[in-house]
Amino acid sequence: xTPGEIIYIDIIGTGNVATHLFRAFKRVGNxxxxxxxxxxxxxxxxxxxxxxxxxxxxxxxxEVANRLTDYDCGIIAHTSGSTSLxxxxxxxxxxxxxxxxxxxxxxxxxxxxxxxxxxxxxxxxSELALLKLASLISDKTMLADSDQRRALHVAAVFACNFTNxxxxxxxxxxxxxSLPLESLKPLITETVRKAFFSLNPYMCQTxxxxxxxxxxxxxxxxxxxxFPEMKDVYNILSNSIKHxxxxx
Amino acid sequence: xTPGEIIYIDIIGTGNVATHLFRAFKRVGNxxxxxxxxxxxxxxxxxxxxxxxxxxxxxxxxEVANRLTDYDCGIIAHTSGSTSLxxxxxxxxxxxxxxxxxxxxxxxxxxxxxxxxxxxxxxxxSELALLKLASLISDKTMLADSDQRRALHVAAVFACNFTNxxxxxxxxxxxxxSLPLESLKPLITETVRKAFFSLNPYMCQTxxxxxxxxxxxxxxxxxxxxFPEMKDVYNILSNSIKHxxxxx
Numbered sequence: 001x002t003p004g005e006i007i008y009i010d011i012i013g014t015g016n017v018a019t020h021l022f023r024a025f026k027r028v029g030n031x032x033x034x035x036x037x038x039x040x041x042x043x044x045x046x047x048x049x050x051x052x053x054x055x056x057x058x059x060x061x062x063e064v065a066n067r068l069t070d071y072d073c074g075i076i077a078h079t080s081g082s083t084s085l086x087x088x089x090x091x092x093x094x095x096x097x098x099x100x101x102x103x104x105x106x107x108x109x110x111x112x113x114x115x116x117x118x119x120x121x122x123x124x125x126s127e128l129a130l131l132k133l134a135s136l137i138s139d140k141t142m143l144a145d146s147d148q149r150r151a152l153h154v155a156a157v158f159a160c161n162f163t164n165x166x167x168x169x170x171x172x173x174x175x176x177x178s179l180p181l182e183s184l185k186p187l188i189t190e191t192v193r194k195a196f197f198s199l200n201p202y203m204c205q206t207x208x209x210x211x212x213x214x215x216x217x218x219x220x221x222x223x224x225x226x227f228p229e230m231k232d233v234y235n236i237l238s239n240s241i242k243h244x245x246x247x248x
Numbered sequence: 249x250t251p252g253e254i255i256y257i258d259i260i261g262t263g264n265v266a267t268h269l270f271r272a273f274k275r276v277g278n279x280x281x282x283x284x285x286x287x288x289x290x291x292x293x294x295x296x297x298x299x300x301x302x303x304x305x306x307x308x309x310x311e312v313a314n315r316l317t318d319y320d321c322g323i324i325a326h327t328s329g330s331t332s333l334x335x336x337x338x339x340x341x342x343x344x345x346x347x348x349x350x351x352x353x354x355x356x357x358x359x360x361x362x363x364x365x366x367x368x369x370x371x372x373x374s375e376l377a378l379l380k381l382a383s384l385i386s387d388k389t390m391l392a393d394s395d396q397r398r399a400l401h402v403a404a405v406f407a408c409n410f411t412n413x414x415x416x417x418x419x420x421x422x423x424x425x426s427l428p429l430e431s432l433k434p435l436i437t438e439t440v441r442k443a444f445f446s447l448n449p450y451m452c453q454t455x456x457x458x459x460x461x462x463x464x465x466x467x468x469x470x471x472x473x474x475f476p477e478m479k480d481v482y483n484i485l486s487n488s489i490k491h492x493x494x495x496x
Contacts, residue, residue, distance in 0.1 A: 003375050069302055082464055098387040101431055103438050103454060116431045151425035152432075154468045156420035158478075159453030161430050162485045163411045167440070168449035168492065170403035172342060177399035179392070183349055183364045184400075184407050186429070190351050190358070191408040192415070196433050201416035206351060207409030216380070220402045229491060230406075236484045237410045243477060244416065 005031070006090065007133070008074070010045055012037040012064055013055035016104035017079050021055060023113045024137040032136065035141055039064055050074040051133060058083050060209030075126050081153040084146045085120050096130045099149060100138075101156065112137045118144035118152065169230055176226065202244055209238035210245050253279070255381070256322070257365045258293055260285040260312055261303035264352035265327050269303060272360045274383040280384065281415075287312055296321040299381055301346055306331050313340065323374045330395045333368050344369030347397060349404065360385045366392035366400065417478055424474065428474040450492055457486035457492050 010032060024184060025034040037044040039056050052073035054064050061078050065088055068076065076088060077098040088095035097120040102110065117134035119141060121127035127143065134141040144152065167188070171181045195201040208216035217238060224231050238244050259270050259282060266284060273282040285292040287304050300321035302312050309326050315338055316324065324336060325346040328361040336343035350358065365382035367374035367389060375391065382389040392400065415436070419429045443449040456464035465486060472479050 042350075043485055082467065102435050103442070105442065108438075108442075110434075114434050116434065140431075148425045148427055148441055150467065150471055151421055153428060153464075154471050155421045155427075155432060156435055157455050158414045158421070158466060159418040159436050159480075161442050161453070161457065161489070163413050163436065164439050164449055164453055165485060165489050165492070166406045166410050166414075167443040168453070169488070170407040171405045171449055173399055173406070177396045179396055179400060179403075181444065183366075183388075183390075184403060186358075186364065186405055187350050187360045188407050188411065188440060190356075191412050192436060194351070194356075195412050195415040196355065196429065201419055205409070205416070207405050209409065216401075219330065219398065220405060222410055223398055224404050229488065232259075233410075233488050235406075236480055237413060240417075240477065240481050241409070241413050242424075244413070 005137075007032050007051070008046060008049040009034045009051045009053065009133070010049045010073075011035070011046070011053045011055055012039050013040075014039060015055065015057075016056035016106055017100070018053075018102045020110065020112075021053060021079070021100070022138075042067070045071065048072040048074075051129075052076045053079060055079045061087055068092075075121070075129055077121075077130060079116075081149055081156070085122070086146075090121070092122075094122055094126045096126050097146075098130055098134065099144070099150065101152060103160070113139045116140040116142065118142060118149055120145055120149065125165050142224060151160050166233075169227075169233065172227065173223075173230075205245065206242060207241070209241035212242065254488040255280050255299070255384075256294060257282045257299045257301065258285050258297045258321075259283070259301045259303055259379070260287050260290075260293070261422065262287060262304065263305070264354055265348070266301075267354060268325070268352045268358065269301060269348070269385075270361075276384050278291070282390075290315070293319065296320040296322075299377075300324045301327060306490055309335055314339075323369070323377055325378060329397055330365075333370070334394075335372070340370075342374045344374050345394075345397065346378055346382065347392070347400075349400060351408070361387045364388040366390060366397055368393055368397065393461045404425035414481075416467065417475075420475065421471075421478075453489060453493065455489070457489035460490065 009019050009025055016149055022036040025032050035044045056059055056064055058080050075094045075165040078093050079098055080100050099118040100115050102115045115138050117138050119130045121130055131141050174181055194204045198204045255492045256427040273280050273318050304312055304461055310457050323342045323442055325344040326342050327346055329347050333345055347366040348363050350363045363386050365386050369378055369468045396451050442452045446452045
């Protein structure tokens, strides 16, 4: 990647990650030549590239990699948070992981410069090359081995998948009382802002559990009589909050 | 509240809610005359006002209200999500609830126009007066009876208190693997945006639980061996996600 040199990138996939990466690299400029490749027909695949990024479902990565042996692929990398680097070990020389930690929707424009990219590679030169590649579209590139990537994935399940579900539960409660979910938006936006602004989110915990306010918690559980399945969630999370604040 | 008339408001309290409401009303302009009142000494209390807002801890509301009998307070309202309207019933003629659904920090500036205010009152004229009062600082004013306010409070516990705790748990997991919490910020910001943008947050649920991906969930539970207390949280929330998506 010397100045003036063109970087050839093939991105294999039809989903949101492939589409977004393709768009992001398209915007870099004339020094990048990117092609979006159909994972079934390989339409769009070039015979010689610097990078081949496999952005398909986790369980299809190996199958796609196996069909790349006739191509001069450069460094081959997958984009999966929960697939190890070793998936490529048997058949490829230079390989890696090119993992953007974000949830992608087809029609939503994102600020790619803010998206963290986590890189792992088979060897130091490939590691450096993938870091440089990521830095073309993001200001937040870092190394992460497979254990760290798994930890990121688990942390994302807690902070994102579970949070989405909790907003879903809130929506049900509000709906039963003819209240719009929209009412909670400023509060949750400010809650998330505070949690990230603080050094430790536990420091800005609010609500009845951290205060040990059993009267309010019992009133809440009574209201949840019409949502019995939510009571377990309420109790486990309240206990977890109490536990952290007693032990901290 | 006819044009040209000055509205006199006393806000009793020293905490974040009192301070923020005081600041917000200060900014309205010359037609509002607002005073911040010390709840212990009553310093700042005027003898005749249009509104007296009690913004103190839930268990101090009654005691403050009892000491207001010598004043011409106008409409007396508390700002508590979990205190019923009836707290004032025995000693006051015109009373209500003036509940802003937001978490306030002393040094953080907020856009008050976006904060929803929920109003309840002893009588229709007081209800109308409190709605008008709230509309001086917010574009989102609505009525909510005590049951609705309790539902809002429970929904806020799920969507905000519990979310903050989940971000705290994520922070612990990331810390154990030398990763910064900051990595998750773009992902959680986009998750919350999507949840509110969708008609139903369940529709945009992602992650292993909704996919029924037991392999990934088992790998996550294995990583959580070093945080045994988080396993219960992981299991209960994953089961709750599975339950909602089977039954929907």
